[in-house]
Amino acid sequence: MKWSHFFTSAVGRKIVMALTGLFLISFLIVHVGLNSCIFNDLPYFDHNDNGSMFNRAAHFMGASLVIRIMEIGLLAGILLHIIQGYAVEVKNRSMRSKGYQVNLGSRGSTWMSRSMALLGTLVFLYLVIHVAQFWWPSRVSHDLEKVTYNGIEMHNLYLRMYEVFQHGWVVILYLVGVAALGFHLLHGFHSAFRSIGVHNKKYLFMLKSLGYGFSIVVCLLFALMPVSMYLNWVSPFN
Amino acid sequence: MEHYNMNLTLKVWRQPNKTSDGKFETYQVKNISSEMSFLEMFDVLNEQLVMEGRDPIAFDHDCREGICGMCSMFINGRPHGPWHATTTCQLHMRAFKDGDTIVVEPWRANGFPVIKDLVTDRTSFDRIIQAGGFISVNTGNAVDGNAIPIEKDHADASFAAAACIACGACVAACKNASASLFLSAKVAHLGLLPQGYPEKKNRVLSMVSQMDKEGFGSCTFTGACEAVCPKEISITNISRMHKDYLFAGLSSEK
Numbered sequence: 001m002k003w004s005h006f007f008t009s010a011v012g013r014k015i016v017m018a019l020t021g022l023f024l025i026s027f028l029i030v031h032v033g034l035n036s037c038i039f040n041d042l043p044y045f046d047h048n049d050n051g052s053m054f055n056r057a058a059h060f061m062g063a064s065l066v067i068r069i070m071e072i073g074l075l076a077g078i079l080l081h082i083i084q085g086y087a088v089e090v091k092n093r094s095m096r097s098k099g100y101q102v103n104l105g106s107r108g109s110t111w112m113s114r115s116m117a118l119l120g121t122l123v124f125l126y127l128v129i130h131v132a133q134f135w136w137p138s139r140v141s142h143d144l145e146k147v148t149y150n151g152i153e154m155h156n157l158y159l160r161m162y163e164v165f166q167h168g169w170v171v172i173l174y175l176v177g178v179a180a181l182g183f184h185l186l187h188g189f190h191s192a193f194r195s196i197g198v199h200n201k202k203y204l205f206m207l208k209s210l211g212y213g214f215s216i217v218v219c220l221l222f223a224l225m226p227v228s229m230y231l232n233w234v235s236p237f238n
Numbered sequence: 239m240e241h242y243n244m245n246l247t248l249k250v251w252r253q254p255n256k257t258s259d260g261k262f263e264t265y266q267v268k269n270i271s272s273e274m275s276f277l278e279m280f281d282v283l284n285e286q287l288v289m290e291g292r293d294p295i296a297f298d299h300d301c302r303e304g305i306c307g308m309c310s311m312f313i314n315g316r317p318h319g320p321w322h323a324t325t326t327c328q329l330h331m332r333a334f335k336d337g338d339t340i341v342v343e344p345w346r347a348n349g350f351p352v353i354k355d356l357v358t359d360r361t362s363f364d365r366i367i368q369a370g371g372f373i374s375v376n377t378g379n380a381v382d383g384n385a386i387p388i389e390k391d392h393a394d395a396s397f398a399a400a401a402c403i404a405c406g407a408c409v410a411a412c413k414n415a416s417a418s419l420f421l422s423a424k425v426a427h428l429g430l431l432p433q434g435y436p437e438k439k440n441r442v443l444s445m446v447s448q449m450d451k452e453g454f455g456s457c458t459f460t461g462a463c464e465a466v467c468p469k470e471i472s473i474t475n476i477s478r479m480h481k482d483y484l485f486a487g488l489s490s491e492k
């Protein structure tokens with residue numbers, strides 16, 4: 001069987017979606033872990049941190065060649081997931097030229113499982129805004145304020161976050177984006193494992209539970225970031 | 239269960255042939271017994287239409303005992319109607335009450351073009367089976383049933399998958415019109431048994447390839463197919479088929 005056909009058949013396309021999806025899930029673990037460093041500024045931990053832990057972690061990620069190379073892999077993964085995702089959706093939608101008068105609707109399936117393309121599109125739009133607000137200024141245009149720790153000068157990404165999340169509408173936009181990501185993951189996490197062939201019911205139950213837990217915890221942490229800055233639970237000025 | 243009669247309004251898809259446009263027509267049926275099957279109710283309606291000199295409604299049916307897979311009506315937005323794990327022929331009128339309006343449509347999928355009224359062309363499934371849904375055996379004496387040991391779990395899973403009657407309800411319910419549940423049932427049914435094992439790789443690759451040619455979509459694991467399947471074929475078969483496809487595709491030398 002030719003490789004081109006292997007990856008473009010009805011099953012192959014889904015295997016590509018699953019593998020890139022799982023890769024992006026692994027990225028989310030790193031991303032949410034690193035960004036959670038902002039919570040070190042909470043009074044419960046170190047109220048005088050003022051974002052130094054987060055800034056230094058972000059600097060480590062930006063300065064490390066390995067991470068920068070992995071960024072290219074990440075970009076490729078995201079693009080493949082988006083392009084293949086739309087290709088699958090367009091193809092699937094074209095398979096029923098004439099629809100039903102009365103639809104099956106939610107009998108037997110969840111809303112998010114039927115709305116992965118819509119949710120994915122919302123996540124994509126959110127991603128464009130997110131990249132423009134943070135990744136672009138820190139990696140490309142370098143127009144962020146500088147801060148120095150232990151004699152090493154670096155971007156004050158924490159300050160940038162704080163400034164961005166002082167606007168209520170931005171916080172709401174982020175919450176919508178994170179919610180879309182959460183619903184996308186609620187179906188995507190276990191569905192990805194099913195697509196690559198996990199059929200053992202014992203593992204499927206485990207993966208479904210893990211997927212629900214993962215989606216809720218990751219999205220809750222992401223949602224708390226803009227909220228805690230907007231409400232000044234953490235800030236660069238303590 | 240108490241017997242009762244009912245009067246019903248039926249909105250049925252009428253389409254003279256494959257190429258013409260169809261439309262819904264509304265019919266009234268009276269004094270329908272709650273003991274009747276859904277198809278018997280259609281027989282009553284058709285007799286009524288014949289008596290009136292009108293064209294009776296074409297619909298697929300054969301065994302009328304839930305095992306042949308011919309009946310195929312999309313009733314009130316659900317393949318085979320409201321009852322769980324039931325084919326249209328086994329659906330009885332006690333599922334409805336007096337005064338109900340029932341909308342009856344044919345399966346909708348590009349892989350199942352409408353031939354006339356509620357009859358669709360499901361030969362695409364035959365061609366998928368012809369692509370690999372078989373085992374090649376030499377003729378000769380029948381082998382003793384116990385000669386080949388088969389693990390009980392595999393035998394059970396294979397038998398459960400073999401219950402698929404290829405009615406196409408999974409395709410009709412799937413938002414992607416995917417034939418994955420049907421195909422995976424055949425792949426699991428044969429591939430789990432020692433007799434079907436030698437051709438396992440070619441089988442899944444050929445059948446998936448044929449499914450693509452026939453105009454069916456990909457599986458997105460919504461679970462709608464499993465929910466409406468009259469034979470309760472499990473969606474885990476689809477994951478098993480994906481696994482077989484992955485291994486077969488990676489290890490194929492062609």
